[in-house]
Amino acid sequence: MSVYQKNEVVEVKTSRTLSLVVDNQPGTLARVIGLFSGRGYNIESLNVTEIDEIRNLSRISLVTRGTSNTIEQIKSQLLRIVPVHIVRDLTLEGPFIKSELALVKLVVKGANRVEALRIAETFRARTLDVTLSSFVFELTGKPSKLDAFIDLMRSLGDTEVSRTGVSAISRGDKTETKLLDQI
């Protein structure tokens, strides 16, 4: 049966968290992003940093959304990119942890300052900077927790937000060491 017919039965799109190990070299990220824009896939969150200085590797944690067919396409297309070594579908593999860090600046005076600190305490946010008219909070956790915190802050005053995007890892004792050794 052709794909087209399947599409007529509207397929559900789900959010998937992918974890990639790539060469830390110029152009790799551009190829990954170019793949998404060029083929019309979407990126909901992206986070990249070097994880292995000796082997010169970076991890890209990426959240995307699509039907299971699209996700399979995305994964095999990603694997075609020469400096992409490992593509893991954490959502499919089992339980995993998704975490993000946000820095939130709030400009606030008067009574709302106490309220802001109270909320920050409830969320276990750290206060990194204080002036008489502002705070900078640091908060880590699930993206949904960050969303809730930021919403509350917005209702108290002018805000500025900087978020890292999701970083993810599987639960349990499974590691990539073996896969990495083959690179």
Place this chain on the structure above:
Amino acid sequence: MTLNYISGAEAVIKALVDNEVEVIFGYPGGAVLPLYDALFENKKIKHILVRHEQAAVHAAEGYARSTGKVGCVLVTSGPGATNAITGLTDALMDSIPIICLSGQVPTHLIGTDAFQEADTTGISRPCTKHNYLVKDADKLCEIIHKSFEIASSGRPGPVLIDLPKDIQLSNVKYVNKISKIKKNYNNNSSNIDENLINKVATLLLQAERPIIYGGGGIVNSGPTASKLLTELVDTLDCPVTLTLMGLGCVPNTNKNFLGMLGMHGTYEANLAMHNCDVMLNVGARFDDRVTGRLNAFSPNSKKVHIDVDKSSINKVVSVDYGIVGDCKEILLALVQEIKKLHNQKKIKSKTKWWSQINHWKDRDSLGFKQIGNNIKPQQAIKSLYEQTKNFDTYITTEVGQHQMWAAQYFGFSKPNHWMTSGGLGTMGYGLPSSVGVQIAHPKSLVIDISGEASFLMNMQELSTIVQYKLPIKIFILNNEWMGMVRQWQELNHGSRYSESYTASLPDFVKLAESFGIYGLRVDNINNLEATIDEMINIKGPVIADIRVEKEENCFPMIPSGAAHNEMILSSDDNNKDTSNEGLALV
């Protein structure tokens, strides 16, 4: 300079030689002067000076496709590199192994908008399988060796290496080719799943209405794959059809060959695809030119897809069994399994299926009437085929009606003898491509089947042809129209022929003569044969201006947005208006 050290440019050339490069197609400029200096009087690599960098890539493609080797290109920075982009995209779409070396401004000037600076790796990223900007001379050799691996392994493709001028001039220690590939660049498993092979073999043996549909992946896999495919077809006694890219993988004379399929494929091939119960796709990618409207594509069949590129499987058509791997390995396993099982299970009788197919064949979808003195383009190709089939003939084409007529009426008995721009559909591909083919096969008969409009796109290469004394025959089906555009305007836009007439054409005979080569012209059917003979017998290059019927359309055709079983065989069949979805298709 210390002993053991050579210049970056010399290292590049040495690395090319180590990777068995014999020919490089290129065009010089400021940013590649050190490389040209290293090539000067080099005995091992022959440089072919083209007249435009796009042509350098197409020539390298022609070279690669007709030999199975990697094609090599050398261009300068800025405009040299940007001119090569169409060629690289063409090679990516058709999976042709190419190495393109481009010059770049020195590393310390990168990012300053220096003279002839372009972000070449940025521009070429989406049209290469991989690319490099060499910033560290110590990595130079390794990068070149790796590039050859990447270009030629798995699903082949173009790799660009951007070489800043200071890197070409620096001192480097030459590093030999590493024999072992570290990464399987295409992530295809080499171990074949026997269970899967068994299932597919059983499926094929028990099919009542099977069809095999093969594509360019078989050519890329090498001549063995073509032999195995033919063996599979003969063993199963089942019909086989080939895509534009796959022509020649099964000899045109094989009794089970139904001709090309797809938009301008034969009636029997498309209807057999539509009505089959088991479809085996070998090395093709369910391109939209092949499938027609997807929701009506072969609705009742079980589908098996063999492809070296995992991402091709289930990309546009979901299949029941996907096998990732090199065609020749999978075909070998499949043929062996089928022969083994054949002893136990009887092949289902296909008498009914064949009589149905023969019935479709009786429609004679490629039939045409050669009446009057005007030359029918179909007849021109047919005669060309008849008169050249006893030679070792290589055909290249441009893009348009003439390309489709060549695919329909020229018979290919071997792979690697047919070079056409399939995925990108690049007008101007054929002439430079024929340069590469003739360089690789100096003794063979190389013909560019061309349209007058396409010819004009890269005709500067006549100069290259003359310089290297390449006896290429340029067979122009001159209908004075961008025929394929005119045809779509006739069928889809109420015959409003907007800008599709090729006005102000040159006198092709005089054009040939101005380059010091032969020009022939024929406009009467009675002289066609003699003209073709003359063309073949002339020792050097020839432009043959074949004046054909001007408003002939290319049929059969699956109109855009239609399905395999909605083919039209002539303009009279075109009574349905093209759907809105169809109008939007390219």
